[in-house]
Amino acid sequence: MKKTSLNDIAQQLGVSKTLVSLVLNGKGNEYRISEDIQKKVKELARKLNYKPNQIAKGLRTGKTNTIGLIIADIANPFFGKLGREIEREAASHGYRVMFCSSDEKAENAKLQIEMLQQGQVDGFIISPPNGSEEQIKQLKNSKTPFVLIDRYFPEIESNCVVVDNLKASCEGTEHLIKNGRKRIACITTNPGMLNMDNRLDGYKKALTDAALEVDENLIKILPFSHEIKDVMEAIKELTSLDENKIDAILFTTSKVGVMGIQCLHLLDLKIPEDVAVVSFDDLDAYKISRPSITAIAQPLEEIGKHSVKILLEAMTDKSKKKELHKIVLETKFVIRNSSIK
Amino acid sequence: MKKTSLNDIAQQLGVSKTLVSLVLNGKGNEYRISEDIQKKVKELARKLNYKPNQIAKGLRTGKTNTIGLIIADIANPFFGKLGREIEREAASHGYRVMFCSSDEKAENAKLQIEMLQQGQVDGFIISPPNGSEEQIKQLKNSKTPFVLIDRYFPEIESNCVVVDNLKASCEGTEHLIKNGRKRIACITTNPGMLNMDNRLDGYKKALTDAALEVDENLIKILPFSHEIKDVMEAIKELTSLDENKIDAILFTTSKVGVMGIQCLHLLDLKIPEDVAVVSFDDLDAYKISRPSITAIAQPLEEIGKHSVKILLEAMTDKSKKKELHKIVLETKFVIRNSSIK
DNA sequence: CTGAAAGCGCTTACAG
DNA sequence: CTGAAAGCGCTTACAG
Structure with missing residues (x-):
């Protein structure tokens, strides 16, 4: 069952592979190759189940029809769903996608980008980790097309598709305020990452706009790679504040949110009676949770479509x-x- | 910023590319190339930031160091987490992974396999949809290495990594029986798919072993591509049975499970008081749900590791x-x- | 209308 | 110890 190549077809038909290539690439008419031969070529190709070797084609044309997707973690539902949208949109244009999970580590992203840049992909869609500025700059210098998603670096001019994090966060916080919450905490992570910083700013803005004090004690910034014990500690501190306890929490990512809600349950704090909750990113978990969780949903399909199209x-x-x-x-x-309420 | 090739290095050093290739592939000593030249080559390669073009290498050697992963849907948390494990294990052996979501459609899987088979991947890890037997047979005939995961076709001898679905399902059902449930329903989907059939069989076996009647009215098999309204309908039927109502449900997938739990909530049925619930696949959602949901967790890391190693x-x-x-x-x-209780 | 030839960037017998 | 040459399977000027 050896694979059939252009040459096989050419030999069997006694023509050159040039001709076969031309016909199979739909340039038969353009080069005015006789209908008769075109038909023969196409028929034999079908009969031998000819499929052009994409690798050879890629080497020759410099095009791979493959997109490199670099995200934090494909197992994270946010990126999983986004990956699916990107895959769908790419496929509709004849592109495949190679995915790499960076775990938000610049070092990993660097290796992955360098690896795929060696002729393996035509361009990248990247959710750049903290500290990957240099890598993105190099990518830009090398003229490799790319678009950043979820976050970007303001100092590097580039294509990007993001959401209005500040506004979204502000809206979520305002909603809590309107529902009578006064001591609203914010649990966030990955400081320095633009989207996260914007979400924190949105929270602060809403408080300020409502003439509420921004109490730094109510802001918990978790370490880079956080575990549930970190979240638990943060929540314990927030709920054991001497004076007036908190009455709401805004989680800036669903990963933190899921852990946080687990902790609230473990601490026997009632949602929303004791602590109201709003979280970024909408998960299945938030829909079936009792109580169901108020969420700031990102338009994944749109992000996917736009990023692929721009790329x-x-x-x-x-x-x-x-x-x-x-x-x-x-x-x-x-x-x-x-x-x- | 043109990329540097083997030739660039060879020319600058005034040696042949054979030599450069040999040195850079660590065969310098084997071919007894002088230390001096080896050093020069390596230094210049580093200086010019030389990265071999994998596509050219692939064409020549017939190896791409890429694995094709074909699953139902990367956005499904089960496959997302599994994909992550496969990616991790593959990366540790220097392999990349190209993923394709088939949406459980044989037609899609066929196109995806054919596409990637054109020199793009060295082998496949596939979760084969119903009706893709022919495609898998062809793959086998073409001598392309592959391993099936999650399910397999008993009539086709192949590598595969699966879980003991029958036993798992039996165990889950037994647990419900031990907890005093007598009218246990099973909501499943994708009939004909081996893993699903085994799960249904496990449910029946547990009932039979406990001398309980297998009531076909309590078994709901959802259409292929199911939506929440299908689940709702099934649950309504189950809970409105004239005689004694059901007191428990076994969901054979987490996708059905999540929808089912939403429906139970909507119908104001209390879990576990009115209806106890056990679901296949463990999700974050099941951990934070109130009540938390009893789950049959698959060993994703092991599945990932084994499948990559076998491949x-x-x-x-x-x-x-x-x-x-x-x-x-x-x-x-x-x-x-x-x-x- | 069609073919011979070059070349994409590598690796690998083969020769010396 | 090192190089010239062939070839992986394509595409694409170029020539006729």
Whole structure:
């Protein structure tokens, strides 16, 4: 069952592989190759189940029809769903996707980008970890097309697709305030990452706008790679404050949110009676949880579609003056039982 | 910023690319190339930041160091986590992974396999959809190494890594019986798929072993691509049975389970008081749900490790008498509040 | 209308 | 110890 190559077809038909290649690539008419021969070539190709070797094609044309996707962790539902959307959109344009989980480590992302850059992919969609500025700059210098998602580096001009984190976070916090919460905590992580910083800023802005004090004691910034014990500690501290205890928490990621809700359950704190909860990212878990959890949902399908489209444009646009796109999408605030009276 | 090739190094040093290739592939000593030259080559390679073009290498050697992963849906947490484990294990052996979501459609899997088979991957890890027997047979005929996961086709001899679905399901059902449940329903899907059929059989076996009647009215088999309304309908039927109502449900997938739990909530049925719940696959959602949900957890890390190892073995073993491996792993039963009195 | 030839960037017998 | 050459399977100027 050896695979059939262009040559096999050419030999059997007694023509050159040039001709076969031309016909099979739909350039038969363009080169005015006789209908008769075209038909024969196509028939034999079908009969021998010919499939062009993409690797050889890639070497020759410099195109692989593959996109490199670098995200934090494909097992994280947020990235899993986003990955699916990207895969779907890419497939509809004839592209495949190679995925790499960086675990938010710049070192990993660096290796993965370098690896895939060796002729393996035509471009990248990247959720860049903290500290990967240099890598992204190099990517840019090397003229490899890419688009950043979820976050970006303001000092590096590049394509990117993100959501309005500040606004989203502000909206979530305002909602808690409107529902009578006064001592609202924020548990976040990955400081220095733009999206996270913006979410924290949005929280602060909402408080300030409502003439509430921004109490630094109510802000817990978890270490980079956080575990449930870190979340537990943060919540214990927040709920054992001497004066008035907290009455709400805004979680800036669903990973922290899931852990946080587990902790609240373990501590026998009632949601929303004791502590109201709003979390970034909408999960299945939030829908079936009792109480259901109010969430700030990101438009995953749109992020996927936009990022692929922009990338394709950058990959195919031969003109030197490539336009950079910065897309900022809106989130959707889904009010459930965890945050209302 | 053109990429540097073997030739660039060879020319600058005034040696042949043969030599450069040899040195850079660590065969310098084997071919007794002088230390001096070896050093020069390596230094220049580092200086020029030389990275071999994997595509060219692949064309020449017929190896891509890439694994094709075909699963139902990367956005499904089960496959997302499994994908992560496979990625991790593959990376530790220097392999990348290309993933494709088949949506459980044989047609999609067929196209994806054919696409990647054109020199793009060295082997496959596949969770084969219903009706993809022919495709798998062809894959086998073409001598492409592959391993099936999650399910397999008994009539096709192949590598596979699965769990003991019958036993797991039996165990889950027994647990419900031990906790005093008598009218236990089973909501399942994808009939004809071996893993699903085994799960249903395990449910029946547990009932029979406990001398309970297997009531076909209590078994709901959802259509292939199911939506929440299908689940809702099934549950409504189950809970409105004239005689004695059901007092427990075994969900054979977490996708059905999540929907089912939502429906129970919507119908104001109390878990576990009115209906006890056990579900296949352990999700974050099940941990934070109130009540927490008893789950049959699959050993994702083990599945990932085994499948990659077996595949690598099949890909590297040059001897003709390749051994086929069939690995059956144990699940872990995690008892939570949804199933106990 | 069709074919011979070059070349993408590598590796690997083969020769000396 | 080192190099010239062939070849992996394609595509694409170029020539006729």
